[in-house]
Amino acid sequence: MSTLQTKLTTDTWVVASWDEFIHISENPAYQKAKCYYYNGQMRIETTPVxxxxxxxxxxxxxxxxxxxxxxxxxxxxxxxxxxxxxxxxxxxxxxxxxxxxxxxxxxxxxxxxxxxxxxxxxxxxxxxxxxxxxxxxxxxxxxxxxxxxxxxxxxxxxxxxxxxxxxxxxxxxxxxxxxxxxxxxxxxxxxxxxxxxxxxxxxxxxxxxxxxxxx
CATH class of the missing domain: 3.90.1570.10 (tt1808, chain A)
Structure with missing residues (x-):
């Protein structure tokens, strides 16, 4: 979980394992976020619409x-x-x-x-x-x-x-x-x-x- 030891950087692509991505995307804090995973990276979009x-x-x-x-x-x-x-x-x-x-x-x-x-x-x-x-x-x-x-x-x-x-x-x-x-x-x-x-x-x-x- 080394990628996520510090505060998660959102609205940009971050290197992460699939398990890390699932852990974050299922976190209630990101319930309204848009979640993407591709090529060993995740992007959690939290910018207000x-x-x-x-x-x-x-x-x-x-x-x-x-x-x-x-x-x-x-x-x-x-x-x-x-x-x-x-x-x-x-x-x-x-x-x-x-x-x-x-x-x-x-x-x-x-x-x-x-x-x-x-x-x-x-x-x-x-x-x-x-x-x-x-x-x-x-x-x-x-x-x-x-x-x-x-x-x-x-x-x-x-x-x-x-x-x-x-x-x-x-x-x-x-x-x-x-x-x-x-x-x-x-x-x-x-x-x-x-x-x-x-x-x-x-x-x-x-x-x-x-x-x-x-x-």
């Missing part, structure tokens, strides 16, 4: 469900769900989705999702306010290893979405249109984020509805 972060989270969650509803795409979304490959890695994306034929594979229950028994989601999304550099860096590598189909980072401060398609065994590449949500341009969601700075969510929702119906 800002109103802008929370608002963008709600908008993206709503937009994707609305799009799938209009386009008759089967989907099951999960909010702040933890995915664990025992002894190896863990991720807790802000939002994740199982889409199309795989929607029925979305996990249920009250425990951390065990990726030894359940496949990874198709889409993982991180809402980045103060964590942008890590979200497009180390976490992107983590989601590549988890083999999600797409990984999006919502840059709260700049109202941008940095979207990646994960290439099996070959990293990831930037995309401007979703490949698992056919016909959905990332730029349209970015415009919705910008509009949300001046309009209420019902107004932005009505605008999104009109845009999605035209696609």
């Amino acid at each position: 800002s109103p802008d972060h929370a608002s963008n989270h709600v908008l993206i969650l709503f937009a994707i469900i609305l799009y799938c509803t209009i386009k008759a795409i089967a989907v099951n979304g999960l909010d702040n769900c933890s995915y664990r490959k025992t002894g190896v890695k863990e991720a807790q994306p802000d939002i994740s989705y199982y889409i199309g034929e795989r929607s029925q594979l979305a996990p249920t229950g009250s425990a951390v999702v065990n990726l030894d028994n359940v496949p990874s989601p198709d889409l993982a999304i991180e809402i980045a306010d103060t964590s942008l550099a890590d979200d497009i860096g180390q976490k992107r590598l983590l989601y590549e290893d988890l083999e999600v189909a797409e990984y999006w980072v919502v840059d709260v401060q700049n109202a941008q979405i940095i979207a990646f398609a994960i290439i099996s065994n070959n990293g990831s590449r930037r995309i401007t249109q979703s490949e698992i949500l056919p016909g959905l341009p990332i730029s349209l969601l970015e415009e919705a984020l910008r509009r949300s700075r001046d309009e209420n969510q019902a107004q932005v929702g009505a605008w999104l509805l009109a845009q999605f119906q035209q696609l």
Whole structure:
């Protein structure tokens, strides 16, 4: 337990064993924290969620469900769900989705999702306010290893979405249109984020509805 003999440094990657990670992540003091483990390091995020972060989270969650509803795409979304490959890695994306034929594979229950028994989601999304550099860096590598189909980072401060398609065994590449949500341009969601700075969510929702119906 040498790594954790001093006060735990949060909101950055810290060298730790898997047992140390589990010990910390199950500590009641970190009940509301987001927990990640990758490549022999853990990250415990305790930074309070800002109103802008929370608002963008709600908008993206709503937009994707609305799009799938209009386009008759089967989907099951999960909010702040933890995915664990025992002894190896863990991720807790802000939002994740199982889409199309795989929607029925979305996990249920009250425990951390065990990726030894359940496949990874198709889409993982991180809402980045103060964590942008890590979200497009180390976490992107983590989601590549988890083999999600797409990984999006919502840059709260700049109202941008940095979207990646994960290439099996070959990293990831930037995309401007979703490949698992056919016909959905990332730029349209970015415009919705910008509009949300001046309009209420019902107004932005009505605008999104009109845009999605035209696609």
